[in-house]
Amino acid sequence: MxxxxxxxxxxxxxxxLKRSVWQLxxxxxxxxxxxxxxxxxxxxxxxxxxxxxxxxxxxxxxxxxxxxxxxxxxxxxxxxxxxxxxxxxxxxxxxxxxxxxxxxxxxxxxxxxxxxxxxxxxxxxxxxxxxxxxxxxxxxxxxxxxxxxxxxxxxxxxxxxxxxxxxxxxxxxxxxxxxxxxLLGPIFTSSAAGIxxxxxxxxxxxxxxxxxxxxxxxxxxxxxxxxxxxxxxxxxxxxxxxxxxxxxxxxxxxxxxxxTPVHQAVNRRGAGKLGFFGMFPGTPAGAVAARSLTYWFRDPRYGGSLIIIPLLPVILWFSSSQSGSPDLLNVLGPVTAFILAWSISADIAYDNTAFSQHVSTGVSGLADRVGRAAACGLVALPICTVFVLGPVWLNGSWEQLPALAGLTLGILLTGLGLSSVVSARFTYNVPLPGESPFKTPPGSGMQMFVVQMGGFLVLGLLVVPELVLAILAFATGQSMYGWLALGVGTILGAVFLVVGIRSGGRWFDNRAPELLAEVSKNR
Amino acid sequence: MTDIPHVVPPARNGTPALSLRGVTKRFGQKLAVNSIDLDIPAGSFYGLVGPNGAGKTTTLSMATGLLRPDRGQVWVHGVDVWANMLEAKRLMGVLPDGVRLFDRLSGEQLVTYSGLLRGMDKDTVQSRVGDLLRALDLQEDAGTLVVDYSAGMTKKIALAAALIHAPRLLVLDEPFESVDPISAANIRDILHGYVNSGGTVIVSSHVMDLVQRMCDHVAVISGGNVLAAGTTDEVRGDSSLEDRFVELVGGRNASEGLEWLRNS
Structure with a gap:
């Protein structure tokens, strides 16, 4: 036996191993x-x-x-x-x-x-x-x-x-x-002081x-x-x-x-609680946004990507107090904007075969893209606001606020636009619905790596203008650069968001069945 | 339709609800659907039967715009599905088999979602969701997350999501799987009422008895080919649908062998 x-x-x-070469x-x-x-x-x-x-x-x-x-x-x-x-x-x-x-x-x-x-x-x-x-x-x-x-x-x-x-x-x-x-990292580094x-x-x-x-x-x-x-x-x-x-x-x-077979304890609940569906406009895009936002709160896979967010200030605070440079805290806003905006780059892959509902109802690519980006934006905006204001307030460096806000907003909007294209075009295997958020599904490694790295590079290039202006503002201390960074970040970010949503929507309209076939491979 | 290409779907009693011409799909080496021609008359209750792996789900996916065929064309009430996707999808309600739902939504939210995705206005959606939940006996669990539903309840909520926009054609892949007998009877009543009022229903199943009792038309699919199609009485002739099916598809073993399994 x-x-x-x-x-x-x-x-x-x-x-x-026979199922795919990538597994090997x-x-x-x-x-x-x-x-x-x-x-x-x-x-x-x-x-x-x-x-x-x-x-x-x-x-x-x-x-x-x-x-x-x-x-x-x-x-x-x-x-x-x-x-x-x-x-x-x-x-x-x-x-x-x-x-x-x-x-x-x-x-x-x-x-x-x-x-x-x-x-x-x-x-x-x-x-x-x-x-x-x-x-x-x-x-x-x-x-x-x-x-x-x-x-x-x-x-x-x-x-x-x-x-x-x-x-x-x-x-x-x-x-x-x-x-x-x-938190292990910061704990170790701080205890390393007593090495x-x-x-x-x-x-x-x-x-x-x-x-x-x-x-x-x-x-x-x-x-x-x-x-x-x-x-x-x-x-x-x-x-x-x-x-x-x-x-x-x-x-x-x-x-x-x-x-005793695994038993599910379930509370039965009656009708009448529509949650986010009651708050959003009754359009396809509004419905997609309501559904996505519900998932941000109910699906542990989204929560898993959010878990790093509240820990980020702790980690940065540790490192900045260790290194004695309080300016390090300033990266909190931009980094958070980046993580959150990028987190919907595999949104359709997260839907898995449930995505067939979008295909069979014939929802337009534009509505799908707008809804998903809006949900992510609604989660990201308040968090980013707090994470930009917090460090500035702590350091008392209000003169840096315009540059920081411009950079953060630019990254957030550009990132949402880029994610809208990426999730409609480049899919890779993600944890299935109901699986652990931290499980790496078999056979995803290479494809995921290429998509992620490519995305990071493109995003990095797209935000160069406001990044350069923000760095100039920090380096020279001239407020003009800060305000320029805010203007450029907002306008350029908005343009990239619109372009991303439109071209992602077009991809979606042309390739919805193929997209469904792609995300159905992993199940 | 002005842009209908060279093949014109034959019209017997007016335009068929669904027409397939030369629809083909190949997965790697395997020819899953081999150039199928099929007409589903408008107003019929149509059964699609076949053994496991016959190509039923693949055919229905291609007919409903979920899977692009390698070759061939599909019309729903004269609308070319793959050329005029949006218009065709408005005419159809689809219950796919073996796909997930957005199961972190409650049942009520899921059906509402389906209605709103189709661009219906909020008030209509709200009143229809209430009606559907009542008809399918899901009121008590309307606020429960779909992930906590039993298999039968999940089928029912997916059916509700397919019905919300009052389609002219309903395509249901294995709608009765793991549904309890009472709910199944309720669903049958709903579907019969729908057909009597002029709608068309296509169900795939491998429960022959059910199809014989429920459907007025039937097609037998095996190995990606249509072996027989027509009214249920035409197809089954003098025998039962099950016997006729076995005769068409073959593969029955004479019940010899396994001598050791006999208890006495």
Missing amino acids: VTELIRLKIALLRNS VGLIIGGLYGAGILGLVIVGLVGLSFADPSLAQTVVVLVGSAVVLGWVLIPLIASGVDMTLDPARFVTFAVPMNTLIAGLTVAGVVGIPGVVTLIASLGTAAVWWRNPVSLVAALVCALIAVLTCVALSRLVTSATTSLSGSRRFKDLSGIIAFIPLI HNAREFLPTLAQTMAWTPLGAVWAVPGDVARGYFGQAAIKFLIALVTLAATLWLWRIMLAKALV
């Missing part, structure tokens, strides 16, 4: 990336073997704990990371529970992350090659660690799927779990981690090497208990999940 499951997993992997390219790139990391890790581990054993142990314990933590967190962020062997699919087969658990655990190692973790863990043995007993201990512990990683991530997956009875939980959890990751304390801090942290389920397994070989056999035995016991407890909990979860 266990070998059957592994063979099934490999067959699924192989067949998914993705796997190769992923494989190279993994191999590169592995190479670095092995070199580092061999290097560690020449270092002081207690230093080696500190490093191994800390990195190892981080790896285990990663296996726990990743299923939270990217829901459905690897559900190729979803236990729910085995419900109708009479597979004994213990066999299923064993099979799913071992099969979980098959795949790039599993294999990389396995080899790297076994590689820790290289640190202790001079001490045969601790070498053997390292090999045994590596296996336990890898199994614990897989079992933990499976446990988290099944725990969240049974928790997420309501769709709302599922929508939110993916986004919320992402926030600490984005000279790290020499005392890190070994203490490692010693603490070594007694927790996350780090115990990694500490055993080091303890053996240093002759602390008693401690090694206790930590080994902690590692074993961790694995056993994880498997036991997972077994309970699985047993429950297999007899």
Whole structure:
């Protein structure tokens, strides 16, 4: 049974590659990336073997704990990371529970992350090659660690799927779990200020981690090497208990999940609440705007692109206070305008096959483009206003306001115009409706990269006039340049917006069926 | 129409509601639809039957302007679909199969959206949405998001979205799939009333019994070809539609083999 499951997993992997060349390219790139990391890790581990054993142990314990933590967190962020062997699919087969658990655990190692973790863990043995007993201990512990990683991530997956009875939980959890990751950068840089304390801090942290389920397994070989056999035995016991407890909990979860199919908790609601549809004009363009705006608030994929926005000021504030240049905060408005305007560049791809409603109702390209741009503009304008006024107010630099406003408005309008063309012409695969906003769909890499880079370049070129004027205003301090930037940004941006919407609308009218076929490929 | 090209659709009893001439679609190596000619008379309740993968959905997509044919032409009430797209789409209401809906809208919002996209005025849309929700028994769930609907409710709300602009031709791809028997009966009543008042309905299905009882005309499609088309009685002759279908399409296995499956 266990070998059957592994063979099934490999067959699924192989067949998914047959669907598109890009998937193969993705796997190769992923494989190279993994191999590169592995190479670095092995070199580092061999290097560690020449270092002081207690230093080696500190490093191994800390990195190892981080790896285990990663296996726990990743299923939270990217829901459905690897559900190729979803236990729910085995419900109708009479597979004994213990066999299923064993099979799913071992099969979980098959795949790039599993294999990389396995080899790297076994590689820790290289640190202790001079001490045969601790070498053997390292090999045994590596296996336990890898199994614990897989079992933990499976446990988290099944725990969240049974928790997420309501769709709302599922929508939110993916986004919320992402926030600490984005803030990780600033937190690290700010704590890097105390890096000279790290020499005392890190070994203490490692010693603490070594007694927790996350780090115990990694500490055993080091303890053996240093002759602390008693401690090694206790930590080994902690590692074993961790694995056993994880498997036991997972077994309970699985047993429950297999007899209770995923249940949707739904509140029934009657008619009468039209939301944005009641507020917008009753025209096709108004309807598209109302629908898009509803999606900005209800679809986690749009929320996912917005999540960076409130974090941006925090990140910039950190960096500007670190570097001691308050002017850095000024980029907040322009950068936000850029992110928001560009976020509708894959709008039709986000619709997926629901776009067929636009095609079958024969809505005009102009109405479609105007509606989507209007919804995005309505979200972006208040945010950008606050983000332009905020830094100016904080720095008390009101003389910079015209230049900053001109640049921001120029980027926003030009970006909306460009997105209107791009989303009608160049599509790439995006997460499907209902999927995690942060999931990268298979086979999207190259196309997405080309479209995004091309778009950034063109946008950069189109906003050159107001950018140059704004920079002149900052550099010379002459208010004339600032007012010029405001005028040029507004007028040029408006022109590009109109041109973009019209030409995007024409593309749309001529190619609506082809566009539908394009976005239907990924489903 | 002044710009009708060389092929003129034959008119038997006036202009057909839908005419296909030489419509062809190829997906890579596979010829999905092989030069189909088909006339759907105005005022008929037309069933399109065929095994899985016969090309029903592809044909209907090309007839409704969702998929551009490689070759061939389509007319809806004499309007060339691929030359006069907007006018043709006004005449048609479409329920596609296997596509998503804007399911983060509530049912009421989705149907309203469909009406407004077609350029109808807000008041008309509002009153028709109320009527449709009542007729399809979705009032209780009008404010629930479509993503939380059951499969049958989703079909019903998509049907409402297809009906809102009072089209002359309704193209319904698998409208009864996973719809409960009571709702299915309600939908049948609505459709019969619609046909009696002069509308035309095309349904695709692989439930032969249903088609035989419901439709006055039927076409059998298999492997991208029309094997038979006409009134239901013409096509089925003396046998049941199901038997006639199996006879036309073939592929039945004699129920021998699987000896080990017999319990006694």
